[in-house]
Amino acid sequence: MTEGFAFSVRHTCGRARCGAISTPHGSVKTPAFMPVGTRAAVKGLTPAQVEDTNTQIVLANTYHLMLRPGAETVAQAGGLHAFMAWDRPILTDSGGFQVFSLADLRQIDDNGVAFRSHIDGAPVKLTPESSIEVQNLLGADIIMAFDECPPLPTQADTLRTAVRRTVAWARRCRAAHRRADQALYGIVQCGLDVGLRRECLEQLLETGFDGYALGGLSVGEPPLEMRAFLDEFAHELPADQPRYLMGVGTPADLVAAVASGIDQFDCVLPTRNGRKAYAYTSAGILRLRNARHRAAREPLDPACGCYTCRRFSRAYLRHLFMSGEVLGATLVSLHNITFYQSLMRQMRAALEAGTFATWRETFSASPACRPHEEDE
Amino acid sequence: MTEGFAFSVRHTCGRARCGAISTPHGSVKTPAFMPVGTRAAVKGLTPAQVEDTNTQIVLANTYHLMLRPGAETVAQAGGLHAFMAWDRPILTDSGGFQVFSLADLRQIDDNGVAFRSHIDGAPVKLTPESSIEVQNLLGADIIMAFDECPPLPTQADTLRTAVRRTVAWARRCRAAHRRADQALYGIVQCGLDVGLRRECLEQLLETGFDGYALGGLSVGEPPLEMRAFLDEFAHELPADQPRYLMGVGTPADLVAAVASGIDQFDCVLPTRNGRKAYAYTSAGILRLRNARHRAAREPLDPACGCYTCRRFSRAYLRHLFMSGEVLGATLVSLHNITFYQSLMRQMRAALEAGTFATWRETFSASPACRPHEEDE
Numbered sequence: 001m002t003e004g005f006a007f008s009v010r011h012t013c014g015r016a017r018c019g020a021i022s023t024p025h026g027s028v029k030t031p032a033f034m035p036v037g038t039r040a041a042v043k044g045l046t047p048a049q050v051e052d053t054n055t056q057i058v059l060a061n062t063y064h065l066m067l068r069p070g071a072e073t074v075a076q077a078g079g080l081h082a083f084m085a086w087d088r089p090i091l092t093d094s095g096g097f098q099v100f101s102l103a104d105l106r107q108i109d110d111n112g113v114a115f116r117s118h119i120d121g122a123p124v125k126l127t128p129e130s131s132i133e134v135q136n137l138l139g140a141d142i143i144m145a146f147d148e149c150p151p152l153p154t155q156a157d158t159l160r161t162a163v164r165r166t167v168a169w170a171r172r173c174r175a176a177h178r179r180a181d182q183a184l185y186g187i188v189q190c191g192l193d194v195g196l197r198r199e200c201l202e203q204l205l206e207t208g209f210d211g212y213a214l215g216g217l218s219v220g221e222p223p224l225e226m227r228a229f230l231d232e233f234a235h236e237l238p239a240d241q242p243r244y245l246m247g248v249g250t251p252a253d254l255v256a257a258v259a260s261g262i263d264q265f266d267c268v269l270p271t272r273n274g275r276k277a278y279a280y281t282s283a284g285i286l287r288l289r290n291a292r293h294r295a296a297r298e299p300l301d302p303a304c305g306c307y308t309c310r311r312f313s314r315a316y317l318r319h320l321f322m323s324g325e326v327l328g329a330t331l332v333s334l335h336n337i338t339f340y341q342s343l344m345r346q347m348r349a350a351l352e353a354g355t356f357a358t359w360r361e362t363f364s365a366s367p368a369c370r371p372h373e374e375d376e
Numbered sequence: 377m378t379e380g381f382a383f384s385v386r387h388t389c390g391r392a393r394c395g396a397i398s399t400p401h402g403s404v405k406t407p408a409f410m411p412v413g414t415r416a417a418v419k420g421l422t423p424a425q426v427e428d429t430n431t432q433i434v435l436a437n438t439y440h441l442m443l444r445p446g447a448e449t450v451a452q453a454g455g456l457h458a459f460m461a462w463d464r465p466i467l468t469d470s471g472g473f474q475v476f477s478l479a480d481l482r483q484i485d486d487n488g489v490a491f492r493s494h495i496d497g498a499p500v501k502l503t504p505e506s507s508i509e510v511q512n513l514l515g516a517d518i519i520m521a522f523d524e525c526p527p528l529p530t531q532a533d534t535l536r537t538a539v540r541r542t543v544a545w546a547r548r549c550r551a552a553h554r555r556a557d558q559a560l561y562g563i564v565q566c567g568l569d570v571g572l573r574r575e576c577l578e579q580l581l582e583t584g585f586d587g588y589a590l591g592g593l594s595v596g597e598p599p600l601e602m603r604a605f606l607d608e609f610a611h612e613l614p615a616d617q618p619r620y621l622m623g624v625g626t627p628a629d630l631v632a633a634v635a636s637g638i639d640q641f642d643c644v645l646p647t648r649n650g651r652k653a654y655a656y657t658s659a660g661i662l663r664l665r666n667a668r669h670r671a672a673r674e675p676l677d678p679a680c681g682c683y684t685c686r687r688f689s690r691a692y693l694r695h696l697f698m699s700g701e702v703l704g705a706t707l708v709s710l711h712n713i714t715f716y717q718s719l720m721r722q723m724r725a726a727l728e729a730g731t732f733a734t735w736r737e738t739f740s741a742s743p744a745c746r747p748h749e750e751d752e
Contacts, residue, residue, distance in 0.1 A: 077689055078673075330706070
């Protein structure tokens with residue numbers, strides 16, 4: 001048993017479900033979206049602003065934090081919650097995905113990964129044991145097993161090797177984990193082959209984890225293939241434990257994944273798009289740099305109650321981006337995360353009310369699912 | 377009479393005084409510091425965060441806003457207060473200083489200044505009439521006469537020409553001003569020659585303005601020369617009207633200028649230094665990039681009650697700067713403006729209590745006046 005950690009499903013609707021994860025830093029209603037605070041900060045937002053978006057839990061990155069400022073520094077500061085002044089739950093990923101997407105000169109063997117830091121080129125090694133040691137020092141409520149995450153599409157034998165290593169590494173992570181107050185999730189790898197995923201899951205179940213994540217998705221494959229895979233496989237993850245789809249996705253992806261039975265998500269889209277002047281709204285994605293917003297007095301989304309929509313016009317937000325004022329990125333990121341959290345809340349409410357199927361149909365037909373407006 | 381505008385001195389202590397400026401958007405206790413919102417945004421801060429620093433009034437720049445987004449756009453948005461969502465008083469400068477410091481290929485004659493936009497090289501002309509027209513459209517509570525501002529040191533005849541033009545332009549500004557709800561300040565130019573300044577002031581007084589500013593200081597001359605000049609001249613500005621020292625300065629500059637009889641200030645230092653990881657504290661200026669702050673758990677200034685000091689350690693703020701996270705600039709700018717506003721409040725309190733002279737001695741001997749800590 002992990003101290004202070006529990007998961008309960010309260011309502012289901014087909015394969016979709018809503019419930020709650022208890023953690024030492026409070027409860028998280030599911031399905032839940034986790035904004036990304038890569039370097040112990042959700043880009044451009046204070047923790048108070050992140051709280052204002054109705055965010056329940058954030059994600060931070062083991063890979064980045066072990067390189068800078070270093071896990072010992074964070075531990076000396078009283079752990080990640082104290083360091084970044086975020087009192088609500090935190091999840092750290094294992095560094096696996098970043099090692100495979102950011103680091104240079106990787107050398108992978110069964111022991112782990114040797115690479116060069118993307119900051120200063122210094123040689124670093126990450127193993128299941130060291131990933132867990134770092135995550136124990138960081139002190140998040142939920143930590144992740146160290147996995148191998150090859151980009152898609154790839155060769156069948158690469159996938160097979162990745163699955164074998166991911167399972168072996170997960171077992172070593174479980175053995176290395178030293179803190180009873182941190183839940184440890186296993187990561188099911190990889191690709192869109194249900195047989196291989198099933199094999200991976202079965203072996204992870206033998207070890208036993210507090211939750212199960214799907215890794216290696218949204219890494220190059222077409223969205224519709226990902227959704228078809230989720231429909232086929234997500235419900236095979238244990239029903240009484242949290243199911244976490246890593247690094248996903250668009251609003252439409254989230255709705256499809258919830259329908260397949262997923263409970264947790266993280267994604268950089270709302271903040272990354274916020275920095276690029278793209279705003280999610282109930283009428284579709286706005287591109288604020290477009291000249292049509294030059295004198296627009298209306299807020300980003302009249303249906304939204306966030307600080308940005310209560311106080312600022314599209315014209316002003318456009319002006320900030322055109323002038324290179326970082327406040328634009330802050331205000332639109334704040335709005336975009338609020339939009340995502342509002343979407344999650346709508347899904348939870350529909351699941352509680354037993355109306356998720358109807359809600360989903362209405363959502364899928366709405367302009368919120370359209371691609372963003374064209375560049376001018 | 378300018379509608380809704382008034383100034384009263386409540387207490388004096390030598391030449392220093394405290395009082396209040398009434399404006400259509402509320403009252404400003406003086407001496408007052410105005411953070412700079414060049415492009416209708418105090419860099420990196422939301423209006424709510426600026427309010428949290430106890431800022432009473434902000435400055436915005438006519439030059440920048442006329443080029444982008446354009447005065448008409450701001451007027452269509454309901455004016456600058458609505459556009460930037462700042463309900464408290466605003467002052468706009470005339471564009472004079474920016475034309476002389478930023479624009480390319482200036483051609484100055486008695487009519488005005490022709491230049492090329494620093495944004496796209498487009499030819500633009502700024503005259504006393506067009507500066508006031510733009511400021512009437514922007515709608516700030518206090519607007520400034522268009523002046524010529526040569527950098528120091530310079531030739532005597534350049535200064536003399538600048539004074540002649542500044543006086544003539546101020547008269548044309550007064551005549552062009554169309555809004556009874558905006559106070560118009562005259563600007564006394566230029567240099568450190570008291571005789572020339574006196575001549576300029578006398579001619580401005582013939583026209584008559586709602587307040588008087590000292591321009592052309594802190595533009596290259598040594599700080600001690602500026603302070604000596606202020607000691608000799610500031611008290612000659614009308615005693616029953618606000619006295620505004622433009623573009624100044626360090627905490628020690630502000631204290632010296634208040635002692636000379638100045639009521640209003642604007643300066644980019646707290647935000648510019650905030651972006652560069654320099655933090656003003658009661659123990660002196662910290663350079664957060666220094667390695668000594670790597671594991672420092674204390675706040676920037678234990679004596680400060682701002683959000684940054686209540687929630688974050690120096691170690692975390694240093695981490696944000698070392699990682700290139702813009703949140704660092706936001707948090708330290710927020711702290712630095714709070715520090716400046718706290719300094720102004722201390723001066724107002726000492727003036728009200730009749731203890732300004734003692735307060736000033738204590739402040740001048742304190743570490744807050746030291747140069748910033750050395751780079752490592």
